[in-house]
Amino acid sequence: MEGLRHAREELRPRRREGGPREDRHRRRTRHRQPRRPSGKRLHRLRRARGRERCGGPEVTATIAYDRPVSNFIDKLSATGHVTHKSYKKTSVTLHHNGGRLSHQGVLNVWKTRPASAHFDVDASGAVAQYVKVNEYAWAVGDTVGNQRTISIEMANETLAPAWQVSEPTWKNSARLAGWLFAKVIGERPSTGNLFYHHHWSSTACAGPHMDTLYDKVLAAAQEAYDHFKASHPVRVSNTEPFPGASFFHTGRKSPIIAAMHHRLVAKGCDLYQSHANADVWGPGDVKSYAAWQTKLGYDGAAANGTPGETSWDKLQVPNV
Known part of the structure; x- marks a missing residue:
């Protein structure tokens, strides 16, 4: 009984605090519209809603390259290994990874090592960006150099002592350099x-192999520069460029290789x-590609199963 009595008391409506005058005030103001935020607060709210509609925080854009x-710009920025200050760039510097690294592998190194570069070109010739082109990457070991140069890392095909870089990698690095000279630096x-x-500091980078190729790298960069200066913006190709015969x-x-397969x-x-x-080059690829070359009308040494640029372009391997 005692418990039920307390239960009934709990169910009784309680008198509102503040008295009838406060009750009347509440009734008058019940449907009043909330105050509208103004000025900077309204601007911040609109930006936040815009980010929410887009699915999250804004993402820093990469260069408007034609490939x-x-x-990886925001992921690299999160490491703190970059100086977010802009400078006028006057040169491009090529480096080698010192390893057979993927784009993610490069980022993983820079998560613990206080270093960075603007770009990386992997073993297949694909490009990744880590730092905005006008900003200061921790790349060359020289303050003025980091202020004035855009750094491009290149994946190695072999390790020490030669530190070789594959043809698709250095050619696509040179092509990217040509684009940067045309679109960012403004000089040939x-x-x-x-x-x-090694132009900037005491190091063997980009390795002895690349030293022997400098004239070819420069010529490829100049060719790309001339192309980008003469051409209008082009549509991004949806097929893989020929990576070079040595790639296979x-x-x-x-x-x-999987896409080609x-x-x-x-x-x-x-x-x-x-x-x-399917992503590993082997005897089946040689036989199948030779069949493709034969289908195109090639024979003899021209149908030996090693891709050439013409047959590759006709195969139309999609971008990966």
């Missing part, structure tokens, strides 16, 4: 503004014994 560029590449890392060797692993099958040139490990 895909993987975006020359021996006075296209450098290797036994054991080479790349998503480009599927195109050969689609073209009726399937001489594979298995479709496992």
Whole structure:
């Protein structure tokens, strides 16, 4: 009984605090519209709502290159290994990874090592951006150098002592450099503004192999510069550019090879014994590509299963 009595008391409506005058005030103001935020607060709210509609925080954009560029800018910025201050750039500097690193692998190194660069070109020639082009990357070991140069890292094909860089990697690095000279720096590449890392500090980077190729790298950068200065903006290609004949060797692993594998099958040139490990170059790729070359009318040494630029372009391997 005692418990029920207390329960009934709990159910009785309680008198509002403040008396009848306060009750009347509440009734008068019950439907009043909330105060509208003004000025800076309203602007901040609108920006926040815009980010929410877009699915999250704004993402720093990569360069408007005519080929895909993987975006690691905000992830690199989160490491703190970059100085967010802009400078006028007057040169491009090429480096080597000192390893066979993927784009993510490069970022992983820079998460713990206080270093960075603006771009990386991987073993297949694909480009990634880590730092905005006009900002100060921690790249060359020289203050003025970091202020004035745009740094491009290149994946190695072999390790010490040669530190070789594959043809697709250095050619696509030179092409990117040509674009940067045309669109950012505004000068044609020359021996006075296209450098290797050892120009700025005491290091062997970009390695002895790249030292022997400097003239070819410069010529490729100049060719790209002339192309980009003369051409109007072009539509981004949806097919993979020819990575060079040296790219295709036994054991080479790349998503480009997997994409080629599927195109050969689609073209009726399937001489594979298995479709496992489609991203690794092997005997099945040689036989199937030779069938594709034969289908195009090539014979003899021209149909030996090693891709050439003309047959590759006709295969139309999609971008990966």
